[in-house]
Amino acid sequence: MRNKNEHAIYTQMKRSVVLDILKFLAVIAAAVWLMSRGTERLGYNWQWYQVPKYIFQIQDGQLIWGPLIDGLMVTFRITAWGLVLATIFGLVTALFRLSASFVSRALARGYVEIIRNTPLLVQIFFLYFVLAPVLNLDRFFAAVLALSLFEGAYASEIFRAGIVSIHQGQWEAAYSLGLGSYHTYRYIVLPQAIRRILPPLTSQGISLIKDSALVSTIAVYDLTMQGRAIIAETFLTFEIWFTVAAIYLIITVTLSLVVTVMENYFKIRV
Amino acid sequence: MSLKNADDYIITVDSLNKIFPGGIHALVSFSTKVRRGEVLVVIGPSGSGKSTFLRCLNGLEEIDSGSIIIDGIPLDDNKKNRLEIRKEVGMVFQSFNLFPHMTVLENVNLAQRLVRKKNKEQATQSTMDLLQKVGIPEKAESYPAQLSGGQQQRVAIARALAMMPKVMLFDEATSALDPEMIGEVLDVMKTLAREGMTMIVVTHEMGFAREVSDRVIFMEDGAIVEEGTVEHFFTRPEKERTKLFLSQIL
Numbered sequence: 001m002r003n004k005n006e007h008a009i010y011t012q013m014k015r016s017v018v019l020d021i022l023k024f025l026a027v028i029a030a031a032v033w034l035m036s037r038g039t040e041r042l043g044y045n046w047q048w049y050q051v052p053k054y055i056f057q058i059q060d061g062q063l064i065w066g067p068l069i070d071g072l073m074v075t076f077r078i079t080a081w082g083l084v085l086a087t088i089f090g091l092v093t094a095l096f097r098l099s100a101s102f103v104s105r106a107l108a109r110g111y112v113e114i115i116r117n118t119p120l121l122v123q124i125f126f127l128y129f130v131l132a133p134v135l136n137l138d139r140f141f142a143a144v145l146a147l148s149l150f151e152g153a154y155a156s157e158i159f160r161a162g163i164v165s166i167h168q169g170q171w172e173a174a175y176s177l178g179l180g181s182y183h184t185y186r187y188i189v190l191p192q193a194i195r196r197i198l199p200p201l202t203s204q205g206i207s208l209i210k211d212s213a214l215v216s217t218i219a220v221y222d223l224t225m226q227g228r229a230i231i232a233e234t235f236l237t238f239e240i241w242f243t244v245a246a247i248y249l250i251i252t253v254t255l256s257l258v259v260t261v262m263e264n265y266f267k268i269r270v
Numbered sequence: 271m272s273l274k275n276a277d278d279y280i281i282t283v284d285s286l287n288k289i290f291p292g293g294i295h296a297l298v299s300f301s302t303k304v305r306r307g308e309v310l311v312v313i314g315p316s317g318s319g320k321s322t323f324l325r326c327l328n329g330l331e332e333i334d335s336g337s338i339i340i341d342g343i344p345l346d347d348n349k350k351n352r353l354e355i356r357k358e359v360g361m362v363f364q365s366f367n368l369f370p371h372m373t374v375l376e377n378v379n380l381a382q383r384l385v386r387k388k389n390k391e392q393a394t395q396s397t398m399d400l401l402q403k404v405g406i407p408e409k410a411e412s413y414p415a416q417l418s419g420g421q422q423q424r425v426a427i428a429r430a431l432a433m434m435p436k437v438m439l440f441d442e443a444t445s446a447l448d449p450e451m452i453g454e455v456l457d458v459m460k461t462l463a464r465e466g467m468t469m470i471v472v473t474h475e476m477g478f479a480r481e482v483s484d485r486v487i488f489m490e491d492g493a494i495v496e497e498g499t500v501e502h503f504f505t506r507p508e509k510e511r512t513k514l515f516l517s518q519i520l
Contacts, residue, residue, distance in 0.1 A: 173367035173426075176328055177381035177433060178357040187380060191371050 044238065051239050054230055068240075071226030072247060078144055078222060079209050079251075085148035086208060087201075090155025095185070097160050108156070115153035121214055123150055128218045143215035151208040155201060162197035163189055195266045202259040206252045213248075223247060280306040280437060280468050281327065286336035288322055288492070296322040298492040300336070304437075307466045311479040311500070314489035315515060320472040323489070324439045327470070328359040341436055357385060360430030364442040366422045368414040368429070374401070375410040378429045386433065393432075400428040404458050420451030427458055438462065440471040474519050480504070488512050 039046070054066040096108035115123070124146040132142040166189050174184040216225035227244040231237050281304035288297040296319045304310055312320045325331040327338060329345055329352050338345040340355050369377050375397055382393040401407040404424040406417075414422055423443060430438060440459065444452045456478050463469055463482035473479070479486055479500045487497045488509075496503075496512045507513050 167367075169363060169365050169367035170369065172330055172361075173363065173369070173429075175330065176356060176359070176361035177429070178353060178385040179381060180353075183384045187384070188369055192369075 039238065046239065047236055048239055050234065050236055051243055054240070055243070067226045067230060068223065068243065068247065071221055071223035074140075074221055075209075075212055075223040075251075078140070078147065078212050078215060078220070081144045082147040082151065082208050082212065083205055085144065086151040086155050086204070089148055089152025090159050090201075093152065093156035094159035094163060097156065098163060112153045112156055115150055120146070120150050120211055121217065124214055124218060139218050139220050143212075143218060143220045147208060147212055147215065150211065151204055154207075155204050158197055158200045158204060159193075161200075162193035165196055166192050195263070198259060198263055198266070202256060205255055205259075209252055209255065210248060278306045279303045280308075280341050281470075282337075282339040283323075283327075284337045286323070286326060286338065287334045288319075288326060288331060289334050296492050297326070297333075297336075300493060302487065302494070302497075304468060304470065305484075307468055308484045309463045309467075309469045309471065309482050311483040311486045312470065312472045312489060313474060313476075313479075313486060313515070313519070314495075318489040319492040320489055321441050322492075324361070324441050324470060324472055327437075327439060328356055328361055330361075357433060358436045360433055360435035360438045362423070362426050362430055362438065362440045362443045364446050366414070366419070366426045366446075368422055368426055370414050373411050373413055374406075374417070374425050377414070377425060378432050381429070382432050396432060397428070400431055401425075403431075403461070404428045405454070418451060419447045420454045423447065423451075423455045424458055427455070427462075431462075437468045437470070440469065440473065442472050442474075444473065444475060476500075476504075476516075476520060488515065490515075 054068045056066050056069065057064045093108045093111060096104040099105060124143065127146040128139060128142040132139070137145065170188055170192070171184065174188045179188070212222060213224040215222055216228060219225065223244055227240050231240050283303070284301050286297045286300040289295050300319070300323060312323065314320050322331060326333050327340070341358060343351050343354050345351065345355050372380065375394065378397040378400060379393040382388045382396065383390065398407060398410065401410055404427055406421055406424055409417060409421060414425070417425065443459070444455050447455065452475070456475060459471070459478065460482050471478070483500050485497060486500050486503050488495045488503070490511060496507060496509050503512070503516065507516060
């Protein structure tokens with residue numbers, strides 16, 4: 001329930017949307033102008049007409065997806081696995097961090113610190129070149145595991161912050177009713193924490209999608225790797241990179257929208 | 271006051287000591303016994319250890335030394351004993367602590383289903399009976415935020431009663447309420463007392479104490495200063511400290 005004062009602020013914000021769009025367009029125009037000036041100096045020869053065939057082609061009335069879409073599918077598979085695993089790693093680590101057991105806490109702490117304080121690229125190489133042969137992982141799962149371990153460490157801090165933000169009285173009420181810790185988390189704490197966790201967790205999910213580009217370094221043919229391969233053949237450097245960036249943008253914005261819908265869903269139930 | 275169940279003590283507390291980190295000695299060799307069906311009112315200035323005493327009784331606070339036995343079960347490190355005591359001791363908090371993401375019905379159903387393993391129909395049946403008892407059956411589908419403070423606290427009482435506890439603890443249950451809502455909560459508590467529920471009530475409501483209490487304890491600095499019937503406190507308190515405190519709250 002919003003009071004009048006808050007409502008006034010919302011209307012004000014709505015009015016400023018038009019202004020915001022104008023500002024945004026001005027910034028874009030400036031960026032385009034700068035870029036065209038820059039590429040003019042390079043003597044760059046734009047060949048946008050070359051790009052569509054790398055996305056799709058129609059041969060004999062049949063639609064054939066191009067290499068960028070093949071790469072996009074791989075990126076989808078990596079990020080889908082990555083998001084699920086990162087969420088599991090994050091939640092488990094957060095619960096370990098909050099557990100009464102010293103060993104669990106130390107394990108969780110060590111994992112988070114090691115992952116957060118080393119570069120993702122090094123972790124990908126380590127997993128692929130050192131651990132994957134031992135664990136018999138193919139490059140796809142080595143990539144998925146490296147990404148989800150990385151993002152999971154960050155996600156665990158988000159989960160932890162959300163969990164400890166739940167008022168002490170909620171835990172005490174659950175305790176005095178005889179609920180065990182599983183039931184307390186499952187029915188009392190997590191359903192309330194999830195609303196606070198979702199926005200920062202979305203940022204982490206978006207990072208995961210973008211960071212997934214790094215798996216091209218171990219020759220996983222994701223969107224980025226396909227883009228590189230095309231550039232190596234055709235020298236359409238700017239056209240292909242911009243296209244690849246636009247595709248990432250579409251995925252991440254879609255994810256943001258989905259989460260906004262989810263946030264509203266959780267809000268209504270309160 | 272009648273001598274209810276003269277020697278049937280449901281709670282035995284012996285030389286309880288509780289020291290908080292930081293060195294605050296909240297309970298100092300605190301001992302008392304509570305009979306089955308007795309209504310014990312605990313009064314005292316803030317920081318006197320009243321709430322800590324209540325919270326020790328269901329294990330919300332760890333004790334440093336001493337013993338607590340509730341209905342024959344010692345509150346010790348044994349997890350099974352602890353769970354048993356948590357099930358048998360209901361608690362009502364000053365800040366209600368309802369689960370805000372659940373309806374009133376779900377709040378009261380939850381522990382019946384998860385802990386008492388009732389099915390949905392059985393749980394809902396007893397929830398509706400309890401809501402009837404606390405006077406707000408029409409609010410079953412509301413969320414806590416849609417209720418007044420007094421209504422929320424009555425739901426909290428229903429939620430605790432749903433576990434069929436043997437003892438009910440009330441930790442300043444009316445202190446967070448607007449004055450006009452105190453009465454409706456006290457009425458529910460009085461009904462419970464008359465039905466023979468064993469209750470320990472931390473409160474400053476001396477009217478409540480006068481109507482239903484069997485015994486009053488006045489605490490300060492983690493120990494009992496004076497105890498007796500409510501008439502004793504109203505007519506001939508012995509200690510100067512008690513007289514001063516009563517003159518401040520009455």
